[in-house]
Amino acid sequence: MARNKYPEKTVNMILDAAFKLFMEKGYERTSIQDIIDNLGGLSKGAIYHHFKSKEDILIAVINQMTAESNQLLAEVRDRQNLNGREKLRAIFKESLFRPVQDDIFSVAPNLGDSPQLLFGIIKDTLYEAVPHYVLPIIRQGIADGSIVTDYPSELAQLIILAANVWMNPMIFDDSPEESHNKFMVFGQMMKGMGLDILDKEMLERLENLAQIYHDNK
Amino acid sequence: MARNKYPEKTVNMILDAAFKLFMEKGYERTSIQDIIDNLGGLSKGAIYHHFKSKEDILIAVINQMTAESNQLLAEVRDRQNLNGREKLRAIFKESLFRPVQDDIFSVAPNLGDSPQLLFGIIKDTLYEAVPHYVLPIIRQGIADGSIVTDYPSELAQLIILAANVWMNPMIFDDSPEESHNKFMVFGQMMKGMGLDILDKEMLERLENLAQIYHDNK
């Protein structure tokens, strides 16, 4: 392939192909050669010019995946008219209802078969999204009295892990019914900690996503 | 190496070496050759006679790791003098206080750097330990009135995931302080769901294990 005047286009091509393959086959079962074969004529040298390792590609893919989500979290975090509790509710709801979720659940990735990718996302969530976006919201909630806890950081972790990992139908291959049940238990847990912020709309959206996922696999 | 009259001895040698290496270096960074080198003179062919793939060894190692734990769970499940709630408490306490835990935390595996091993353990826990041991306990608790939930299976999953994964200092590299905080939040969550079954002894033991882990890494 001829040299590209705008190398970022090439980078994006690589990332798109890698993303697609990581989703379809899982990270560990996707070879560099697979990525090359999905790229109209681009060579291995090109890939290693833009990325220093296969794991480097994985990291970039994960960042690309979480970037948009983090932007939403940042936006909610910086709103002025909500208290902490309401912001917590907002990030759940708006994350669930992002239109891209339909696309993601449509490719039906078997995340449960891609431990490196999955764990990368989890770490990214825990060490990026939680401290930078969720924790400030919890802290605000403590300050304004809408959230009560002595351990904001760990509370944020547990909630986000339960919501984003355990309740993600793609990770544990949950049916809509299982998603329903998990949501109910999650709601019970949140309620128990004084955070009654879930509603029927969110439940229905989760079931809907689980359905989309199951129809496409 | 001469042919062994009792091939199970050879299998165990392989498993022991693999376990040690998986713990020290992580699954993905342990090669078959590494295992051979830790086995006085055994050949690669021998390994592939007893195991059909590297992943097959991983699965066997995981089964070996969880077998002992599951035995404890089965024992508690089948006790006659406790209600469901008390049994739930018992499996937490007795799992924490198993003496082997000291050994496991001493080798200080960087589980967080071994996603395949870690996810294997999680799946094993979720799809073996939960349905066979924890779920019956929850069901008994519902029957005898000591536990209240409409979704026993999902409740069991969430509790076990939080306790065994999120609160495991080896997985997220937690300091004793972080372990302390996680335990407090976990306790708050359990209390919120009507399961006030944690005590100071358990907290101290968890901190102790986190300390052992940190001293050995």
Added chain:
DNA sequence: CATTTACATACCGACGTTTGGTATTTATAT
């Protein structure tokens, strides 16, 4: 025009796995 950048090509060592064979044990038949 000189230098940097974006790629292509050829290659490397290490890896997981397969194969073909040998020695030892176990089961069967005499």
Added chain:
DNA sequence: ATATAAATACCAAACGTCGGTATGTAAATG
């Protein structure tokens, strides 16, 4: 009790693929 057949345990070597690198080349830049 012994001979023989079959199954098992193991070895040594080689295969194909992998992630990664060294080197070459042509396009873009300034």
